[in-house]
């Protein structure tokens with residue numbers, strides 16, 4: 001299949017917060033045969049490239065952006081690769097949706113991913129952000145990753161050659177700028193029933209404390225060392241604070257939600273308001289977890 005170029009892609013349609021204007025173009029890669037064309041496109045274009053997954057951790061500004069979005073639409077797998085005792089190596093394309101991978105693992109009776117139940121996004125995004133929940137980070141399960149860069153093509157790196165830390169991933173080589181193409185992770189054999197039970201428990205816990213069904217981009221701020229950003233924002237009185245159609249959630253102060261007609265200007269102003277209020281009250285600098293394009 002050829003590289004597909006979509007002019008003026010809407011960022012509102014491509015982000016879970018449903019905010020933002022348009023980018024100049026979106027280049028959609030379907031399989032490895034498109035990568036040479038992507039390389040040529042990137043050399044030719046002067047636009048700022050940005051790899052977009054499911055847009056569940058992004059805030060896109062209003063208006064038009066001189067950016068080229070790159071989407072990895074590789075949905076190969078998940079598939080079983082090899083069994084080592086009761087452990088199973090599973091391979092999956094970066095364009096797969098994370099909930100889809102979890103659903104497959106549940107049906108296959110493979111345990112390990114349950115704590116990530118309720119996190120939207122793609123597998124590529126889960127690696128790039130080292131997405132985590134209830135003490136588990138995606139990187140904990142990864143054995144190796146296939147990456148691509150225009151200069152080096154496709155190549156595999158073992159997990160120990162990569163840098164995974166709190167909401168951070170870097171390949172550790174080639175200036176850290178690579179497309180995530182495929183991943184292999186290790187899961188443990190269990191039963192579909194036990195995996196489903198664990199997933200349900202994690203989801204119930206999440207639903208009780210986070211606005212999982214409202215338009216958001218997950219947590220706005222990273223937790224500072226030894227602190228909870230949500231608790232700090234709550235104690236600073238930010239729960240429920242609104243500006244236009246944007247608000248800090250009543251349920252969890254670290255979730256910025258779009259109540260229906262929000263815009264990015266209001267979102268960014270509220271984020272700054274939250275950051276300044278916490279700094280003034282507690283002397284703590286909050287760092288954003290969401291990526292502001």
Ligand SMILES: Cc1cc2nc3c(=O)[nH]c(=O)nc-3n(C[C@H](O)[C@H](O)[C@H](O)COP(=O)(O)OP(=O)(O)OC[C@H]3O[C@@H](n4cnc5c(N)ncnc54)[C@H](O)[C@@H]3O)c2cc1C
Nearest residue numbers: 051053054055056057121122124125126128131132180218
């Ligand atoms: C309701 C809700 C709950 C959430 N709960 C959690 C949670 O509990 N824990 C948590 O960690 N996060 C959570 N999130 C945030 C978000 O879902 C994760 O960060 C997710 O992993 C992002 O994946 P994505 O595909 O949407 O990435 P995007 O938001 O599209 O992009 C995020 C980053 O990943 C990069 N990226 C995406 N795909 C690739 C690729 N193939 N190659 C290279 N780079 C890539 C992008 O360039 C960008 O830097 C939540 C979000 C929502 C809306």
